[in-house]
Amino acid sequence: MIYLPIGMKSEATTQLGRPRAFDPEAALDRAMHVFWGKGYEGASLSNLTRAMRINRPSLYAAFGNKEQLFGKVLDRYISGPLAWFGKALAAPKARDVVEEIFFGTARMGESPSAPAGCLIVQGTLACGSASARKEVAARREAAEVALRRRLQRAKREGDLPKNADPAELAHYVMTVVRGMAVQSAGGASRGQLRRVAQIALRAWPKG
Amino acid sequence: MIYLPIGMKSEATTQLGRPRAFDPEAALDRAMHVFWGKGYEGASLSNLTRAMRINRPSLYAAFGNKEQLFGKVLDRYISGPLAWFGKALAAPKARDVVEEIFFGTARMGESPSAPAGCLIVQGTLACGSASARKEVAARREAAEVALRRRLQRAKREGDLPKNADPAELAHYVMTVVRGMAVQSAGGASRGQLRRVAQIALRAWPKG
DNA sequence: TTCTTTTTGTATCGATTAGTATAAAAAGCT
DNA sequence: AGCTTTTTATACTAATCGATACAAAAAGAA
Numbered sequence: 282m283i284y285l286p287i288g289m290k291s292e293a294t295t296q297l298g299r300p301r302a303f304d305p306e307a308a309l310d311r312a313m314h315v316f317w318g319k320g321y322e323g324a325s326l327s328n329l330t331r332a333m334r335i336n337r338p339s340l341y342a343a344f345g346n347k348e349q350l351f352g353k354v355l356d357r358y359i360s361g362p363l364a365w366f367g368k369a370l371a372a373p374k375a376r377d378v379v380e381e382i383f384f385g386t387a388r389m390g391e392s393p394s395a396p397a398g399c400l401i402v403q404g405t406l407a408c409g410s411a412s413a414r415k416e417v418a419a420r421r422e423a424a425e426v427a428l429r430r431r432l433q434r435a436k437r438e439g440d441l442p443k444n445a446d447p448a449e450l451a452h453y454v455m456t457v458v459r460g461m462a463v464q465s466a467g468g469a470s471r472g473q474l475r476r477v478a479q480i481a482l483r484a485w486p487k488g
Numbered sequence: 489m490i491y492l493p494i495g496m497k498s499e500a501t502t503q504l505g506r507p508r509a510f511d512p513e514a515a516l517d518r519a520m521h522v523f524w525g526k527g528y529e530g531a532s533l534s535n536l537t538r539a540m541r542i543n544r545p546s547l548y549a550a551f552g553n554k555e556q557l558f559g560k561v562l563d564r565y566i567s568g569p570l571a572w573f574g575k576a577l578a579a580p581k582a583r584d585v586v587e588e589i590f591f592g593t594a595r596m597g598e599s600p601s602a603p604a605g606c607l608i609v610q611g612t613l614a615c616g617s618a619s620a621r622k623e624v625a626a627r628r629e630a631a632e633v634a635l636r637r638r639l640q641r642a643k644r645e646g647d648l649p650k651n652a653d654p655a656e657l658a659h660y661v662m663t664v665v666r667g668m669a670v671q672s673a674g675g676a677s678r679g680q681l682r683r684v685a686q687i688a689l690r691a692w693p694k695g
Numbered sequence: 696t697t698c699t700t701t702t703t704g705t706a707t708c709g710a711t712t713a714g715t716a717t718a719a720a721a722a723g724c725t
Numbered sequence: 726a727g728c729t730t731t732t733t734a735t736a737c738t739a740a741t742c743g744a745t746a747c748a749a750a751a752a753g754a755a
Contacts, residue, residue, distance in 0.1 A: 297723065297729075297730050297731070298729080299721040299722050299732045301732060302721095302732075302733075319615070319616055320613070320614025320615060322530060322616075323614055324616075325616075325711080326713060327711085327712090336734060336735085338715075338716095338732080338734080338735095339734095347714090402613070406673055407524075407525065407526055407605070407611060407613075408527060408530050409527075409529075418675070421674055449680075450687065453683075459667040460662075460670070463609055463613065463669075464659070473656075477656070477663045480660040480691050481691055484691035504699080504700050504701070505700035505701025505753080507701085508702060532743085544704095544743090545703070545705095548743095549702075553744075554743065554744090
């Protein structure tokens with residue numbers, strides 16, 4: 282019994298056994314929308330299997346269990362709907378990095394097919410499953426660490442004023458971003474989020 | 489059968505029947521901590537009754553059902569741990585109002601007995617119960633409306649620059665506040681939150 | 696005491712939860 | 726064909742969910 286990495290079919294040239302009738306990546310996308318909209322424990326297995334259009338044993342065979350499925354969904358969320366974040370970190374100037382993060386967050390509220398808010402923020406903020414909560418918290422922390430390192434580099438390059446603290450600035454930016462996610466989940470429009478982003482940018486140190 | 493308002497014992501001078509053996513307000517406080525830490529549907533009735541130190545029928549007799557208990561807890565949360573918000577709105581200058589809101593939020597993370605974060609933010613962000621979710625969203629909206637009205641008054645009084653938009657500023661402030669709640673739930677210290685508050689204040693329009 | 700009223704504790708309800716046992720179905724290989 | 730392997734669908738598990746039925750217990754009133 283070999284554990285097959287999710288989202289990819291067997292690499293063997295000759296396929297053994299009955300082929301699966303569903304696309305694991307498409308199923309993961311559907312599961313993502315369910316978790317995104319209802320949170321980790323708000324999403325029941327019946328919700329998930331119905332949306333993914335597979336039966337329960339297929340889900341367990343392909344993705345492990347609910348918690349592991351959630352982990353795969355988190356990975357896919359970060360490398361999919363949240364991929365702009367990594368690109369934003371690559372912008373030439375720190376000010377541009379932060380601007381892209383703010384407006385990228387505002388832009389997330391404009392897709393009508395995607396649920397409002399952010400899976401990482403609302404997926405497990407308060408949740409009975411401690412492990413799922415920790416997994417989401419770890420990913421929130423990772424994003425902040427990445428931005429902090431980027432701003433520390435900016436400081437070394439003279440891209441930030443001498444009195445600016447990269448760690449505090451990173452914490453501020455991520456705070457605003459997560460607040461925007463909460464507002465979006467509460468029904469805030471993309472226009473409102475953009476205006477919040479513009480105001481939040483006024484706090485950025487003058488260079 | 490008369491529905492007895494929660495938190496107050498019978499007003500009749502002569503009490504009929506067996507007196508209840510618990511203090512409803514203390515029980516509500518304990519329930520508040522459970523909801524605060526685990527969210528609406530993360531808090532099971534077994535969690536609640538154990539923390540409240542009452543049995544299930546006592547809970548239902550005194551508070552209705554889980555959803556109504558949550559509503560009473562929300563009221564108590566707003567008039568208790570969140571009472572500083574109403575006082576902040578009464579500050580003389582708009583800048584002071586916002587400052588008190590920011591630092592009041594930072595101060596909420598310092599009580600070691602209380603759960604981290606904000607019940608209103610994390611109680612039901614993503615949750616299966618649509619009614620509980622709407623109830624929390626309504627209270628989030630109410631806070632923003634109150635601040636918006638306060639800032640509109642400030643504008644009329646010349647307490648804000650002519651180019652400042654009270655509605656946008658209110659949205660920005662509540663966005664930061666809710667982001668701080670998320671950060672706090674993720675383990676941010678009061679010191680970190682205070683520094684975020686200071687940076688966020690730099691976005692405030694110069695008067 | 697006896698009656699009435701309310702709270703209490705226990706034991707349970709049907710529904711739903713996450714997770715599986717089992718066997719039929721569908722493919723390739725020999 | 727016959728064999729092997731994997732996925733499929735159905736049906737089921739034990740546990741937990743929110744919510745109650747029921748009767749004993751505890752008070753005042755008559």
